[in-house]
Structures are given as structure tokens and as C-alpha cells.
Amino acid sequence: MMEFPATRQSALQRLDEFLEEAPHYAARRNHVLPGHPQVSRLSAAIRHRLITEAEVVEAALQKYPFRVVEKFLQEVLWRGYWKGWLERRPWVWDGYGASDAAMDPEVAAACCEVAAGRSPSGIMNHFARELLATGYLHNHARMWWASYWIHHCGLPWELGARHFFRHLLDADPASNTLGWRWVAGEQTRGKTYLATAQNIRKFCAPELLEQAGGVGLDEHVVARDGLADDPTVDDLNGLPELPNEAEEPDPQRRIALILHDEDLCLETSQAAPLRPAVVLQFVPEPEPPPSEPRAQWLGQARADAARRAAAHFGCEVRVCRTPEAMTGACVAEGVGSVFLMEPFVGPLRDQLREWPADLLTRGISLGRLRRRWDSVLLPHASRGFFPFWNKVGRMLAKSGAEGLS
Ligand SMILES: Cc1cc2nc3c(=O)[nH]c(=O)nc-3n(C[C@H](O)[C@H](O)[C@H](O)COP(=O)(O)OP(=O)(O)OC[C@H]3O[C@@H](n4cnc5c(N)ncnc54)[C@H](O)[C@@H]3O)c2cc1C
Incomplete structure (x- = not known):
């Protein structure tokens, strides 16, 4: 299984x-x-x-x-x-988020058909349904499917990436966005990834192909043009500093520790030696909501993380849905310092963008931690x-x- x-x-x-x-x-x-x-x-x-x-x-x-x-x-x-x-290039994420590719109703309808597994290609329909049912695709299948979406169906990569992000159990802002950009030819100048029937027949199990009703790819398709020479991609001037490792907590102040989906193992992180009065588990409600398999997977993983955090830190773990709720909990607990594992570019960081300023107005300091691997x-x-x-x-x-x- x-x-x-x-x-x-x-x-x-x-x-x-x-x-x-x-x-x-x-x-x-x-x-x-x-x-x-x-x-x-x-x-x-x-x-x-x-x-x-x-x-x-x-x-x-x-x-x-x-x-x-x-x-x-x-x-x-x-x-x-x-x-x-x-x-180093957060504007790539911001630009993808702001893309209005979904505004055209014809494009949106074509995307729905391919995403639901109702395209002319049997094997791509198989992968479409596998993603919806399990929240997983093999790396090669992700490459083929993204290529089919972009180069064979002529659909905007941004919408394919959003579809993946909603359904993949491993949805990762960097791996997903840049994986799609790479297939589209927007990531590495001169490199575009075109799925071919020959390559699929070579690497896909014959029983899967048979079950799916064959490959069904038009062999005459050529890759769409790649990178529109985006100078910002290689412009490393003004590189944002990566945050430093743990700041020393003030032992006189009560501490709250934030548990979130980017790091579900606080007890092996830089936060492990802290003695928080409370752990606040940030569980926002994203729009659009995650698919059912992803929501279920996250539910189990979050519950597991909360159990381990409660046991390690010996305190209550309280779920908060919004940054405001976390501020409220800190004030109610008389917390003076909050610590969190610094989120990377992506939706979680976007959701917490204004939060440090909010904490500051209540006189609460924020310590950002980062694993040594990352720094x-x-x-x-x-x-x-x-x-x-x-x-x-x-x-x-x-x-x-x-x-x-
Ligand atoms: C269009 C596209 C979108 C993708 N979106 C995501 C995504 O949202 N989240 C995600 O985690 N991966 C993404 N990937 C990368 C890759 O497909 C998956 O990480 C991999 O298939 C996961 O399966 P596995 O754990 O069985 O991998 P294994 O082959 O067992 O690899 C071991 C580990 O290495 C890492 N890894 C392997 N390949 C990659 C890769 N190409 N990029 C980054 N890490 C990798 C993963 O952590 C993986 O668990 C994407 C790839 C493409 C082409």
C-alpha cells in the first residue's frame, strides 16, 4: 500500500x-x-x-x-x-501570486478540464486523477504533467502551479513555483522541458500505460518560448540578509513559542532549550482551502507535532487561527517574548508579515530562529x-x- x-x-x-x-x-x-x-x-x-x-x-x-x-x-x-x-528573489514569489492568468473564463474552463483528468491524453488523465486522490505525484510525472499543461495544452504555468499547491501533500512554495518555472523555461535560460511520448514509454510502467489507455500525446508539439530575459532573476544586488540564529531570550520575561507548518519538530530545533509558558500553534485557514487529502495529512501531522511539543516543553499547546488571536493569547498570558522558526518566502510568511509590528505595539519582542542547516x-x-x-x-x-x- x-x-x-x-x-x-x-x-x-x-x-x-x-x-x-x-x-x-x-x-x-x-x-x-x-x-x-x-x-x-x-x-x-x-x-x-x-x-x-x-x-x-x-x-x-x-x-x-x-x-x-x-x-x-x-x-x-x-x-x-x-x-x-x-x-534571495522574493519578487519571483510575489509576481506569481499577483498573476491574473485566471481572469479569462475560457482559460479557466480549459484548466478545469485538464486538472480533472478530462484531456485527450490517457496517461495525463491518470496523473491528474492520482494527484486528486492521493496528493502525490512522482517527480517524473510532475515534470510530464506540468509540461503537458504548459506546452501541449498552452495553459499558464501559474495556474498549474496553483493547482499543484492546493493538492500536493508536500506543497512547497519554492520547489513548486520554481519547478513549474523550470518546465516553462522561465527558470534557467535556454532550458525548457518538453514531455515526449518516447520518454514516457521508457520510464512509465507498461501496466500503468495500459490502464490509462495509452500516452495520447501529439508528437508535433514544440515547446513554448522560454524565459523572457528577466534581468531581476540574476540581479543579486540588494540581497536580503538571512536572519541570524537564535537570539538570547530574556529569562525575566514569560515566553510564548510559535508552532507552525514549516517546522513541525520544535523539540529538535533551536527552540528546544526554551521554557515557554505556552506554545501557540498557528493554523490559518487558507483561501482556497487545501484539498481533502492535503487537509487530512496536515491534520495528522499538526496533531503529532502538538503532542510532541506539549511533552517536550511541558506546557499547553493552543491553536490560533489568526495572528490577532496569537497576539491576544500572548497578552492574556502576560508574555513578554515570542519565538518562532523564521518562515521562508511563501504564504506563511505573507500571513505573518504585519505581525511583528503588532507585537511591538504591545511591548512584546519577537525572536526569529533558524536551523543551522538553513543558515x-x-x-x-x-x-x-x-x-x-x-x-x-x-x-x-x-x-x-x-x-x-
Ligand atoms: C513541477 C514540479 C512541482 C514540484 N512541486 C513540489 C512541491 O510542491 N513540493 C515538493 O516537496 N517537491 C516538489 N517537486 C519536487 C519533487 O517532484 C518532489 O519533491 C518529489 O517527487 C517527492 O517525492 P519523494 O519524496 O518520493 O522523492 P525522492 O525521490 O525520494 O527524493 C528524496 C527527497 O528529496 C527531495 N527532492 C527530490 N526531488 C526534488 C526536487 N526536484 N526538488 C526539490 N526537492 C526534491 C524531497 O524532499 C524528497 O522527499 C516538484 C517538481 C516538479 C517538477
């Missing part, structure tokens, strides 16, 4: 199980098979930090020499690379992936990932 671990314990178990197969990952990872046995299926757990990249990397390196698992480690590092890249590795994600990998891969090969959590 296909499973996507939604608790820390089940994610650690899946990691153990997957590592048995990890030496074969490089050869098998591109194949799309029923149940996806040859990939880890840990992306939702890693994206929400039920387990961390550092833990995954360290476990792989404890078991195998670096070169045996290098391909797997590279893939794990792609998430941080995309995050670091977007962190040590992400600054290297300034240009392409391989320059990034050359630096961080060497670091990991030499010293492992222990201490980077």
Missing part, C-alpha cells in the same frame, strides 16, 4: 525502510511504477519538517559511503537549493544547482550532517 508518513515516528520508520534500497536509487528513481516503491515518498514529511534534511542525510551517510548515496543526497539538497534561491547551507544557493552542490556536497562528504539540524 502507498503511504505518505504523517507523523515523526512513521517518517523515521519509512526512512529506515527506504535506506535499505537507497544504493539502487540512482538507477531506479526516474521510473514511474504503481505504488512508487523505488522513491522515499518522504517529501511531505521533509517539507513540513516532521524529519529534517539533516537527519535524512546523516542517516544515509551513517549507513553508506558518500558516493553510494550521492544521487539521493543531491535530490534531498534540491529543496534547500530552491528555498535559498527564492529567498549554513542556504547562503550557497546563489546561482545554479551544481555550483551549490559542489560546495555543500563537499561539506557533507567531509563532515556529515550531524549538528546541522
Whole structure:
């Protein structure tokens, strides 16, 4: 049965199980098979930090020499690379959010058909339905499906990315937005990704193709033009500083700790030594709401995180739906300092944008924390992936990932 671990314990178990197969990952990872046995299926757990990249990397390196698992480690590092890249160019996220591609009713209707699995391509319809039913697609299927959407159906990538974001259990602002931009040819100058029937037949299990009713791609389609030479993408002037690590809390003041979906394992984070009076779990209600599988997965993962936080910090964990509710809870508890794991570019950061100023007017200070993994590795994600990998891969090969959590 296909499973996507939604608790820390089940994610650690899946990691153990997957590592048995990890030496074969490089050869098998591109194949799309029923149940996806040859990939880890840990992306939702890693994206929400039920387990961390550092833990995954360290476990792989404890078991195998670096070169045996290098391909797997590279893939794990792609998430941080995309995050670091977007962190330096937040306007790419803002521009995508502001895109008005959905305004044309004909385009919107065409998107609904492809997204619902009612397109001329059998295999793309299969992937469309798999995404709706499970909240997961294999990486190769994501590439094919995004390419089909953009280059074969001529639909705006922004709407495809929003559809993915609503449905994927692992929906990640950086990996998703930049993955779609890459397929559209807007991420890497001169590179556009076009799905072909030949490639799909090579990597997709024959039984899936048969069940789906074949590939059904028009072989004459050519990729749409890529990057409209966007100078801001390479303009690194005015690079925003990444926040520093933990600020020293004032021991005289009562502390509240914020638990949110970007880091569901506070007890292994920089926040672990704090002694909060209360943990406030920020659970906003996004518009549009997440799909049912995603809402269910998040519900389990949040409950698991809250249980572990209550046990570790020995205090109540209270759910708050809005920043105002968190301020109210802090005032009611007589809190003087609030600590949170700093969110990355994306919806959570957008929702909390005005909040520090609100806290300040109540005389409450805010300490932003960041895992060592992020503060040590992400600054290297300034240009392409391989320059990034050359630096961080060497670091990991030499010293492992222990201490980077
Ligand atoms: C158009 C498009 C959209 C995508 N959207 C997302 C998204 O919203 N969230 C997301 O987590 N990933 C996204 N990806 C990346 C990738 O497809 C998934 O991370 C991967 O398929 C998850 O499956 P897995 O855990 O079984 O991967 P494995 O093959 O087992 O990989 C191990 C881990 O490495 C990381 N990883 C692997 N490939 C990538 C990659 N290309 N980019 C970033 N991290 C990677 C993940 O944390 C993953 O769990 C997207 C890719 C494309 C092409």
C-alpha cells in the first residue's frame, strides 16, 4: 500500500525502510511504477519538517559511503537549493501570486478540464486523477504533467502551479513555483522541458500505460518560448540578509513559542532549550482551502507535532487561527517574548508579515530562529544547482550532517 508518513515516528520508520534500497536509487528513481516503491515518498514529511534534511542525510551517510548515496543526497539538497534561491528573489514569489492568468473564463474552463483528468491524453488523465486522490505525484510525472499543461495544452504555468499547491501533500512554495518555472523555461535560460511520448514509454510502467489507455500525446508539439530575459532573476544586488540564529531570550520575561507548518519538530530545533509558558500553534485557514487529502495529512501531522511539543516543553499547546488571536493569547498570558522558526518566502510568511509590528505595539519582542542547516547551507544557493552542490556536497562528504539540524 502507498503511504505518505504523517507523523515523526512513521517518517523515521519509512526512512529506515527506504535506506535499505537507497544504493539502487540512482538507477531506479526516474521510473514511474504503481505504488512508487523505488522513491522515499518522504517529501511531505521533509517539507513540513516532521524529519529534517539533516537527519535524512546523516542517516544515509551513517549507513553508506558518500558516493553510494550521492544521487539521493543531491535530490534531498534540491529543496534547500530552491528555498535559498527564492529567498534571495522574493519578487519571483510575489509576481506569481499577483498573476491574473485566471481572469479569462475560457482559460479557466480549459484548466478545469485538464486538472480533472478530462484531456485527450490517457496517461495525463491518470496523473491528474492520482494527484486528486492521493496528493502525490512522482517527480517524473510532475515534470510530464506540468509540461503537458504548459506546452501541449498552452495553459499558464501559474495556474498549474496553483493547482499543484492546493493538492500536493508536500506543497512547497519554492520547489513548486520554481519547478513549474523550470518546465516553462522561465527558470534557467535556454532550458525548457518538453514531455515526449518516447520518454514516457521508457520510464512509465507498461501496466500503468495500459490502464490509462495509452500516452495520447501529439508528437508535433514544440515547446513554448522560454524565459523572457528577466534581468531581476540574476540581479543579486540588494540581497536580503538571512536572519541570524537564535537570539538570547530574556529569562525575566514569560515566553510564548510559535508552532507552525514549516517546522513541525520544535523539540529538535533551536527552540528546544526554551521554557515557554505556552506554545501557540498557528493554523490559518487558507483561501482556497487545501484539498481533502492535503487537509487530512496536515491534520495528522499538526496533531503529532502538538503532542510532541506539549511533552517536550511541558506546557499547553493552543491553536490560533489568526495572528490577532496569537497576539491576544500572548497578552492574556502576560508574555513578554515570542519565538518562532523564521518562515521562508511563501504564504506563511505573507500571513505573518504585519505581525511583528503588532507585537511591538504591545511591548512584546519577537525572536526569529533558524536551523543551522538553513543558515549554513542556504547562503550557497546563489546561482545554479551544481555550483551549490559542489560546495555543500563537499561539506557533507567531509563532515556529515550531524549538528546541522
Ligand atoms: C513541477 C514540479 C512541482 C514540484 N512541486 C513540489 C512541491 O510542491 N513540493 C515538493 O516537496 N517537491 C516538489 N517537486 C519536487 C519533487 O517532484 C518532489 O519533491 C518529489 O517527487 C517527492 O517525492 P519523494 O519524496 O518520493 O522523492 P525522492 O525521490 O525520494 O527524493 C528524496 C527527497 O528529496 C527531495 N527532492 C527530490 N526531488 C526534488 C526536487 N526536484 N526538488 C526539490 N526537492 C526534491 C524531497 O524532499 C524528497 O522527499 C516538484 C517538481 C516538479 C517538477
